[in-house]
Amino acid sequence: MVTERLSQFYEFEGQSWDASLDYVIKCINEAWRNYKRRLTAKYIKNKDPIAVRDGHVPLGIPMEDWRVFVDQRTTEEFKRASARNKVNRAKLKGPACFGRHSMAVTRHKMAMEKNLTSDAEIGRCEVFLRAHTRKDKVVQYPDLAEKLDELYSSNPASRMTDMNDALTELVGSDNRG
Template identity: 80%
Template sequence: MEDWRTFVDQHNTEQFKRVSARNKVNRAKLKGPACLGRRSMAVTRHQMAMERNLTSDAEIGRGDVYLRAHTSKDKVVQYPDLVQKLDELYSSNPASKMTGVDDALTQLVGSDSRGRMRGLGCSISKTGLKKSTPARSKLHNMAKEREGLAQEILEIKKSLIDIKSWVGMHQEAQSGQNLPSPPVAKSTQGSSPDTIYIGKKCELLGWGLRGVVARGQVHEVSPNAIVHCEPLAEGAFVVILTEIIHPDAPLWKEDGFASTLGEAGPGSLVQWGKQSMRFL
């Protein structure tokens, strides 16, 4: 109750009433008021990073945060012209999307006042932002590498779909006649003598006295080949599994997706040492 009386007394002083009246007039002049309510810019930026599955809030440009802060709950943007201009600037200069003292937002709405930066929350100044430039550049490069890796994984998945389709046709062809050739990736080592093994059927030999643990067909021999995001080991080939004899037999090299032939399953790509293969 004592705190409440203090609060009421403070809001009834002449000084507070003058400040309140002035702020009311200033708010009425705003063309695009902020729509965050009690949520801060820093929290908004973190939420955007979580929504996009990013590893750091620094990967969110302050231009995006600024637009989110000026978008109402019913998705009405307070600055539609600014959205269009930002998109045009991002397209012509992608680097301007990265937060900085001369980024896209600064170029469009002007320089920030002393001691604050739009879209970053309180206690963030130009000086602090400049000092963090090396770390933010590193994060930006990491994001680009992750995008490239995601594209490579997508291409690998497409190749696996083609391979599994071929394996299904292989299983249907009981006699093995009129069997179409498997989808074979182009080898970057065209002059290598190992290219003669591409497309050949083979038996995979296990450890110890197990003998033949699976059968398959050579898919790639290039040392630059990638299997489940892992580079091809020295002396190994990429093999398409067509028949598994011992499901519990370990892979010649684990790839992070499977550790045994049974876990890999027919139609999968695995690495297998040339010396542990018998060609048919």
């Protein structure tokens, strides 16, 4: 059903349908989560739930749907989960700083900047450091960056992506495969 519905709106030429469908669904889900987050921040957070529920409804949202959304966002369960997530985000030692770009896109941009013929010539450690460095060149993991430099100097081969590269030695293997 989902594939039939999406194929009415999207055309995927020369690509695997499954991979394309997964990508489209991922993008739709992300856009939906971001939209709900923006609605919550703009209209609901730190405001009286009753006044919000019965007051101004954002353009394009039916009143019935808006009331259900406000009710869901003002439950104690949602507030507890939100508070827990806020605490967990605060525990991050060095959040990623590369915005919408994935690690793969960041790696590709780095390869293009260095005029390399392949993205494979950029090591996982370099991409990790770039992803955790702000625009003003402040590294989010300064201790880790120093340790990586020490490992690089002692073993230059540890720069390249490998099961035993310098980053794996310091922070462990990737969780997502």
